Amino acid sequence: MSELHTEMNKTLDAEQIKKVVDGISDRDVRALLMRYATYLRTMNRSELTLRWYLGDVSEFLMFAESEGYSGIEGLKTLNRKVLREYLSLVRSKGLKRVSIARKISAVKSFFKWLFNQGIVENVNITITELPKKENKLPVLISSENMLKLLGEFKPESPIEKRNFAIISFLYGTGARVGELVALNVGDIDFKTGLVKL
Incomplete structure (x- = not known):
């Protein structure tokens, strides 16, 4: 987890948001990110969404600055190539697909907001494909352990009998x-x- 996200793991107030966006050198872009934070709050986004989105967008904007795309003019000229380079960097960190998808979603959301605010003329940075989430199979209890568990059950009351039936079913x-x-x-x-599900 980056230092940026570690800082974001607290409840965000204006001062904490300011700390997060202070990593961005351009004052106008910092102000935009503060306005975006206000927008996310008005959209009733959860504190967790706010934390992660601001951290992810800040991280991307700092990367863009390091690539020579600074200030409002830099935002207007960003392109897919820059986003692909950023994603390549993110992937090299070994993050899970769900984290990478969230980062892409955060950046897309920010640029959509910029477009709706009339700050950028087109959303030329969007990537339509998000990484697919991993489909992990659930870890199952072994037959031996399940039989042992059910064998320990001594249902006497109606609630215990119900619980036994639920687990068995x-x-x-x-x-x-x-x-x-x-x-x-x-x-x-x-x-x-037979039971019809």
């Missing part, structure tokens, strides 16, 4: 919790023992 069917919650008595065929 979820494990035995592979159903999702949402499917279980949406289940109605009419979805169960008591003759065949």
Whole structure:
């Protein structure tokens, strides 16, 4: 995690936002980023979204400055090549796809806001493809451990019996919790023992 994001992990007030944007040398761009922070707040973005977006956009803008794109004029001339170089740098840090996607989303959101404010004439920096999120398979409990768990269950009260039935059903069917919650008595065929999910 960058120092910028470490600083952002606190509840943001105006002074903390100022600290984050102070890494940007151009005063006008810093002021724009402060206005963008206000915009995010008016859109009822969560503190977490605000923290990460401002940190990600600040990080990108500092990179752009280091590549010679400084000030408002620099923002107007930024192009996809600069964003690709930035993404290459970000990827080289070994970040997860979801973090890279968030960084792209933050930069896209900022430039869309700049366009809507009339600050840039076109959004020539946008990248349409976000990195695909990794689809990790869930870690399953072994059959041996599940049988051991169910064997320890001694349901006596109605609530304990219900909980035992829930755990047994979820494990035995592979159903999702949402499917279980949406289940109605009419979805169960008591003759065949089949459940319609």
